[in-house]
Amino acid sequence: MKLILREYNLKLKHTFTISRESIDFQPSLIVELQEDGFSGFGEATSNPYYKTTVPVMMQDLEKIRTLIESTVNETPEDFWSKIHPHLKHDMFALCALDMAYNDLYARQKGKKLYELWNYTTETNPLTDYTIGIASIEKMVEKMEELPWPIYKIKLGTKEDIAIVTELRxxxxxxxxxxxxxxxxxxxxxxxxxxxKKLGxxxxxxxxxxxxWDGHKEVFKHSVLPIIADESCIIEEDVxxxxxxxxxxxxxxxxxxxLTPGRRMIQEAKKLGLKTMVGCMTESTIGISxxxxxxxxxxxxDMDGALLLAKDIATGVTIDFGKIRYSELNGTGVTLI
Structure with missing residues (x-):
């Protein structure tokens, strides 16, 4: 198996602002694994909040290149368990590698990845489309630029209620x-x-x-459901x-x-928690x-590729929130 690493700087359509930062470009690492004429692709983007950069991810993967490339006939679960001890300090790099291995494995089996897992897609949820923080006028403009059935609105300003009131x-x-x-x-x-009154x-x-004390207080008294993101990072957090x-x-x-992500989703279901997966402004590789x-x-929340000025891959497409899968096996992506 051959490991190929590629670095990209994805340009966004608009400056993307959340409560703690603004970005115009999203650095991204693409991992490709090649074996017997098949290729699998994975992706991880950099993120200052989690202190991760593309150069560091690449260095961490290079350190275990021999271990990766010597892998033969392992399931994605076994592969992840083997690699995890070497990358437990860099879960972003591990993610890109795990995605690529799952993609490669399914392609070699001649199936789409969700088919390999015996999932059926009849009741798939729609994805939201994110409106980053800006002036009220700009947020209205961005929303009207792309009519959508569900919007995720970034807040954390002194005008939060006024923003949602105007968008509504x-x-x-x-x-x-x-x-x-x-x-x-x-x-x-x-x-x-x-x-809640604003829908x-x-x-x-x-x-x-x-x-955590605050989370418990909000959990008890909020009239709206609360979904964890930054408080739920690894499997133990569920x-x-x-x-x-x-x-x-x-x-x-x-x-x-994907490998630990599936376990987290199952654990959440057992505990009666709602399940969600979000993106980190990935290209179509990560989104697929x-x-x-x-x-x-x-x-x-898988709108990352829709926020880009130019994508670097083909794969799943999204139309008014509905996801359409590629005809290709694995995750269905092709690097442009």
């Missing part, structure tokens, strides 16, 4: 709110009352990740979120890929991997 005047779409740790306990509880479905990660959140947003780059998990999800 323009559409009957479902709203989801992501404050990215930007609110306090009382602020969240109070905002939930106003936002908001749920709130995502309103408090700082480690404020159980911690029980009785503190109503659901969890699993990010594949944070947990180390997320699409394989759709049959197991209540909600999904």
């Amino acid at each position: 005047k323009r559409t009957n779409a479902i709203f989801r709110i992501d404050a990215n740790c930007g609110w306090g306990v009382e602020e969240t509880i109070n905002n939930a009352v106003a936002l 908001v479905e749920f709130l995502e990660q309103p408090l700082k990740a480690d404020n 159980a911690k979120c029980h009785n503190h959140f109503h659901g969890v947003n699993v990010k594949l780059v944070k947990c180390g890929g 991997a997320i699409a394989q998990l759709l049959p197991q999800l209540d909600y999904v």
